[in-house]
Amino acid sequence: MFVKYAEINGARTRYYDAGPEQSALPPVILLHGVGSSSDTWIYTVQALEKQQRVIAMDLPGHGFSATVPYEGAPQAHMLDQIIGLIDHLGFQRFSIAGSSYGAMMALLVYFRLKSRVERIVLLSSATATIPDEQRLESLKKAFNSSIDAYRAPTIETVIGRMKNLFHNADRIPRELALLQLNIFSQPGMRDNFEKLMRNLMNLEAVKPFAVDGRFGEIEAPMLMLWGLNDKQVDVPLARKLAAQAKNAYFIGIEESGHIPHLEQAEKTNGHMAGFLAGGDFSKYKAA
Template sequence: MDPVKKSIVLCSAVFKGFSKPGFRSIPIGELEKKYANENSRFLEINGARVHFREEGNGPPLLLLHGAMASLHTWDGWADALRESFRIIRVDLPGNGLTGPVPGFAHTEQGLLDFLETFVDAMALDRFYLAGNSLGGFMAWNYAVQHPDKVKKLILIAPAGYPQEPPDVIKRVSLPVVGGIARVWAPRFMIAANVRSAYGNPDLVSESVVDRYHELLLRPGNRTAMVAIFRAMNEKARGFDPGEKIKQISVPVLLMWGERDRWVPPAHVEKWKNDVSDLQVITYPGAGHVPMEELPGETAGDVSRFLCE
């Protein structure tokens, strides 16, 4: 083929590619129509509309999702626990319907600062706190800093101890790949990442993939994802929190899927060594998000722990 024609064909392919779903952003209003519901609330923080849901009656239980996720990861728990607890779950900055929140960096410390602001805005005094993955990291750090506020702590495959980061985090942390990921998030890649988080990938429905993918296409969320993954990649190998984890003074329920490919189940032993008041439950067939894979079973375990 003539070089000029070849260049025209290649350029045409690129521009056509930019019209594909992986490159587009989905308007916030369109996403809210699909992913907000009658329990959704929006709290203004630093000019941003922070999406959260509040359901049920009883002692408050605050739920924190992991990176690249949303409050919808807790749907099963909310359904099972709202008869006994006041369930509060929030889309963290750079995720879900919330998107970026000015004044809070997309780092672990920035997310912790946001959590303090959110807890204060919700006027939560004493409450139960649960978190998965990055949300687990936020939860145990908050409990160390505020033992007077956290009654009990539930950690689901929490980030913490040094590890080899998951492949997707390592790839997105590369300058070129990260630059591409800020603008391109094809559905097939998101589907692969979600399936890798499940112990049984066959449990991942098309609607679950759609949710993860479409919320990532909210304006600002892809850039936030890159920043969060880079911060996690930097800290994963060079940060040993053992002494800080030993400062956890509240009762802890540690939950882990034995087929977790994101945070090693072997870390359970480290938690046993460093936390005195600890209960552990592992799930043989589950992966990194057992509350999604086994919502009824895991919610039952949580209810028993909180009611002890």
């Protein structure tokens, strides 16, 4: 496993790069949620690198990636940066996975590059699956639960933020909390986060990037992994949307909140590995 940096559209981008360069399976791109970083995928990277190349990137203004100047909806420039890294790495064919906000970005990549995407994995995402007004309320809650960690980053405020994302706070990795403390303490991170959330809550600006009404357009095989104790999502609605896709599978992860790949790592990442390798998931078919 390596940590690498690339200049994408003139902006520094950090990413984890693991697994074999040559594999029978296409590489997989992992996209994290708002206010998070690629480090939340560490257990997933370790689970998948045995079978294929894995890239987990910091989105612009997150982790240790540079902020990209923008106005209006942030999805546009984030999409350019994600695709820019994919092209920089020379991937003509790839799978893509996203957690929370990253799931919405994963679908936006798919809709832009349909012929190049092999498989899709979505994990516990409100932004990808709920309509405007519900999404606005969810974003407000996310902002309120996170802002203290940005305005006054301490180990206590960072862990306090993470408690809202976990069903069982005892499962919060302290090493990740310490890393996020370092990330949130960087100059400009608070302003970046406040601007990002303010723009995401501008329903008119983000309307062109809504994906909850587009599940019927999804043709690639897709696996949806939802924490059944996640307070941010609507599990029945997510199941209903999964059934609209051509070839989708849905698994609820018990005893898990918003980040099942961390809180129930073995189970969640095992499902991801099996699906990305082409395993039989017929018993999980969404209907």
